[in-house]
Structure formats: structure tokens, C-alpha cells
Amino acid sequence: MSYQLWYWPEIPGRGEFVRLFLEAAELDYDDVAREQGADALVEDLHARQGMRPFAPPYLIDGDVVIGQTALILLYLSDREGLGSGDLATDLKLMQLQMDISDLVEEVHATHHPIAPGLYYADQMDAAFEKAHDFRENRLPKYLIHFDNALAGNGGPFMLGEQWSHVDTSLFQLLEGLDYAFPNLMAHLQGSFPNLEALQGTIPDIEGVAAYLASERRLEFNENGIFRHYEELDQA
Amino acid sequence: MSYQLWYWPEIPGRGEFVRLFLEAAELDYDDVAREQGADALVEDLHARQGMRPFAPPYLIDGDVVIGQTALILLYLSDREGLGSGDLATDLKLMQLQMDISDLVEEVHATHHPIAPGLYYADQMDAAFEKAHDFRENRLPKYLIHFDNALAGNGGPFMLGEQWSHVDTSLFQLLEGLDYAFPNLMAHLQGSFPNLEALQGTIPDIEGVAAYLASERRLEFNENGIFRHYEELDQA
Numbered sequence: 001m002s003y004q005l006w007y008w009p010e011i012p013g014r015g016e017f018v019r020l021f022l023e024a025a026e027l028d029y030d031d032v033a034r035e036q037g038a039d040a041l042v043e044d045l046h047a048r049q050g051m052r053p054f055a056p057p058y059l060i061d062g063d064v065v066i067g068q069t070a071l072i073l074l075y076l077s078d079r080e081g082l083g084s085g086d087l088a089t090d091l092k093l094m095q096l097q098m099d100i101s102d103l104v105e106e107v108h109a110t111h112h113p114i115a116p117g118l119y120y121a122d123q124m125d126a127a128f129e130k131a132h133d134f135r136e137n138r139l140p141k142y143l144i145h146f147d148n149a150l151a152g153n154g155g156p157f158m159l160g161e162q163w164s165h166v167d168t169s170l171f172q173l174l175e176g177l178d179y180a181f182p183n184l185m186a187h188l189q190g191s192f193p194n195l196e197a198l199q200g201t202i203p204d205i206e207g208v209a210a211y212l213a214s215e216r217r218l219e220f221n222e223n224g225i226f227r228h229y230e231e232l233d234q235a
Numbered sequence: 236m237s238y239q240l241w242y243w244p245e246i247p248g249r250g251e252f253v254r255l256f257l258e259a260a261e262l263d264y265d266d267v268a269r270e271q272g273a274d275a276l277v278e279d280l281h282a283r284q285g286m287r288p289f290a291p292p293y294l295i296d297g298d299v300v301i302g303q304t305a306l307i308l309l310y311l312s313d314r315e316g317l318g319s320g321d322l323a324t325d326l327k328l329m330q331l332q333m334d335i336s337d338l339v340e341e342v343h344a345t346h347h348p349i350a351p352g353l354y355y356a357d358q359m360d361a362a363f364e365k366a367h368d369f370r371e372n373r374l375p376k377y378l379i380h381f382d383n384a385l386a387g388n389g390g391p392f393m394l395g396e397q398w399s400h401v402d403t404s405l406f407q408l409l410e411g412l413d414y415a416f417p418n419l420m421a422h423l424q425g426s427f428p429n430l431e432a433l434q435g436t437i438p439d440i441e442g443v444a445a446y447l448a449s450e451r452r453l454e455f456n457e458n459g460i461f462r463h464y465e466e467l468d469q470a
Contacts, residue, residue: 050387051327054334054380064323068333075326088299091310092286098303098333099289105340113348114361115368126349126361133350145289152285 002028003076006041007057009034011224012176014069014104015057020168021073023211024202025082031216069104070097073165084159093158096149096166100173103142107180108225110134110232120229131232135184139177143192146170150194156201163205170195171202176226181233237263238311241276242292244269246459247411249304249339250292255403256308258446259437260317266451304339305332308400319394328393331384331401335408338377342415343460345369345467355464366467370419374412378427381405385429391436398440405430406437411461416468 003022007015009031022029033041033056041056053067059075066072074094077083083090108116113130114123153160157167174195178185189196202208211217220226238257242250244266257264268276268291276291288302294310301307309329312318318325343351348365349358388395392402409430413420424431437443446452455461 049383051324051331051384051393052380053330054337054377064326066326066330068330071326071330071333089286091299091301091306095288095301095303095306096286098306102289102340105337109344114364115372117368117372123364126364129349129358129361133352137350137352142289145287148284149286158286 002030004030004032004060005057006032006044006060008041009038010218010221012172012218012220012226013057013224014101016218017069017100017104017169017172018057018059018072018076019216020172020208020211021076021165023216024163024168024205024207025076025080026207027076027080068101070094070101073097073169077165082164084162084164089159093164093166096146096158097169099142099145100166100169103139103173104225106134106138106142107176110180111227111229120227124231127229127232132234135181135234139181139184140188140191143188143195147192147194150198155194156197163202167198167202168205168208171199171208174199176220179220180226180228182228183233237265239265239267239295240292241267241279241295243276244273245453245456247407247453247455247461248292248459249336251453252304252335252339252404252407253292253294253307253311254451255407255443255446256311256400258451259398259403259440259442260311260315261442262311262315303336305329305336308332308404312400317399319397319399324394328399328401331381331393332404334377334380335401335404338374338408339460341369341373341377342411345415346462346464355462359466362464362467367469370416370469374416374419375423375426378423378430382427382429385433390429391432398437402433402437403443406434406443409434411455414455415461415463417463418468 005015005018005022007013019031045053045056048065053065055067057069057072058065058067059072064075066075074097084093110131111120111127112123113126120127150158157163203212222228240250240253240257242248254266280288280291283300288300290302292304292307293300293302294307299310301310309332319328345366346355346362347358348361355362385393392398438447457463
């Protein structure tokens, strides 16, 4: 039986971290809202009771129904035997995946610092200030953290020769940052050699290569998490 | 051997979610920075290499060293046999714990919407707007989510009669909200009956009762996550 992934059909967003892992591992899945539309997603989520996902993405696998990107990736990795085989190491990987989620939320806040429900145009002044702090302080702090983590095992991946869910997510993160902040990322080139090597290596994974060449891969756009607004990207 | 918890010694903050669970379960732990000071915490964290915690709190248990509040709680709960005993349900609990972490981050952003490294006084205008959206939109959406989740099993806890890490965290969250937003929370009284019942029941857990009466329990203050600023609490 294949996995069911529910996420907004028109943006890469947080769902793309799950899609990319599923594709890298060549797992069968239905990207349900891309077949049935966003209304079907809203309807499905609202019909769920009790301990339900707070927001997309969420994954269904038999009686397992879970939200939270990092948790979905932990579940898939564990179920498919794609972890490190060592609990202490798997926990470190999960922590890094959650660190990535935190950074993704900070990326979102660069263009929506006041209210996720308001338009960017209605919070541009605060966004300008927020993006400044992101570029100067927050992003470098996170990139050093991830680059140092990669350095520990000799690369190219977090575990060395074997890729994990953290590596595909770091690739997606870096692709998104290149799209949203091209000036900044050009300015930072050479500063995070382990991350750059990782970003160059992930597309060599067979499943990833096939995915990136397919129509299933969604392009970044200004409705998603990673948005390019020139005024927020002053290197 | 007892657990080592590293967190800032002067605030409840994110560390309190871990402390409260440890105390509720009556587990032995060293709250290391409360014995050795904040400098020791900074030194310990910076001396760690490779896949290390991004920020406090972090937990050490033999060769396990992990950050991220929700992950620490998942680890402790699993290791001590305090989960539901069912994988699909344990995953839902972890998702809810991660939802709580997301909300805690949104609480922090009400007073630090622009930059975590700047003072509140330097971002008050944006904070005023951010807190408005938090009170009107974000907080009610989360509280409905958690109240509905509690309703599923007949209460008072997420699993019914048996408390879990989600319940102690919801208690801490509600206590923090009562401290930071007393007018708002008074205004919302009666709207979330399952959460109110939970908040009233958690102090009956023997370990929690002893903890709340001890000097180990830190009071909320304006250096932590849950801060009371009158201008951000207009019901």
C-alpha cells in the first residue's frame, strides 16, 4: 500500500521536504491534493477529529495519521530502515531535522513577521527589519551549525557515505535560500563548504535525479515559504 | 544514573517543559546550569562538536545528547515506558508536543517579532501588531486544536485517565499564558473546558504537587518566553 501525503498542491512549501525524501528513497506515494485539489485537502483535514494534524503536510499510512514535517520524516525513515541503525545517532538526526523546521519557520517570518493571515504588502516594514536580522544574524548561525554537523563524519552526508532525511532536507533548504536570497547566498559562497558539497551531491541520488527532471517537482513561487522579494535580499 | 538537563538557570522558558515532565514522573535529574551557572552552560554547549544541540534545553543520558524540547520529551517518555504503548498513538502525542513547541515560539514572537537578539523596547511597535494577531487569530486556533484533541478520549488527559508528556506541557503552556495574558485568558474563560479541566488536574499528580511547592519551581519573569507586558494583553 502506498503512503498518502496531503499538502497544498501549488507550492513546494513544507510538503516538499517530505516529497523529496519519498522520491529519494523511491517510495510509492499519492500526493493526494495534487490529484484532488486544495478544497479536498481542507475538507479532509476538517473532517478529522481528536488528536489530528494542526496543519498540512500530513501523512497517512494505515492507522498512522501524523502532521509535522520532521515527525513525518522520522516515521518514514524508521519504517523504511533508512536511519543510522543506532538510537543515539537517529535522535541527533531528528534534532537536526527539527532545527531545519525552525529555520524554515524563520524564513517564512522574513516575509510574514506580523501575521501569517495577512498579505506581505500589509507587513512590509516589519519584514524589511526582520529580513535584515535574518541575513545578518539568524541564517549565518544556523548555517554554521549545519556545516559543522556535516564536518563531523567526513561528508558528503550527515552520516558520511549514507544519505539520510536530514541531507535531503538540507538540500531543499539550500535550494530555497538560493531562490529567495540570491544576493545573500552569492555573498556567502565559500563560507560553508560542507553544505555546498552536500547541495551538489544530492542530485546524484538516482531517485532525486529522476524527480528533479519530472513534472512532479514544483518550482518555488511567491505563494510559498521561500519567496524572492528583492528588498529582503540586500547582501 | 540520573539525567543531565542543561538550560538557562534564571527562567522557566523551554526548559520548564522538560523539568515538569521529569518531576511529574519523579525521575532523577541534575539541572546542571542551576548548580554551575549560565557560563558553564555556554561553555559546555560551545565545546560540543559535530551533530550538537542548536540551543538549550538539551539532555544528556550516557551517549545520548539531544536538543529540541519535544524530542527530549519523546525520548524520556519512551525510555521510561510512559507512552501509550501504541505507535500510532505515540506519534500523535509527539505531533501534539511539536504543535505546542510551535505555539511557544509564537508566544516568544509576540514580544520579539523582529529579532531575538534585540531588546523588547527596540521592537515594541511590531510587537503590538504581532500580539494583536496572536490574541485574535493564532492563539484561539491553537487552543481549539488542543481542546478538541482532549475531547477525543473523555479526559482529563490526552489518553483519558493516564497522563502523558503532552498533558504536562499543556499545563505549563496554560500557566504561561495566564501569566503573560491575564486579561485575554480571563476573556476566554469557559471557551476551552477540556483545557481548563486539564490545567486543574495536573497539580494533583504527586510529583507535580511536590515540585510546585518546592524552590525548584521557577517563577515566570520578563526574561523568559512568557512575559507580561500590559500593552500586549488587551482583551
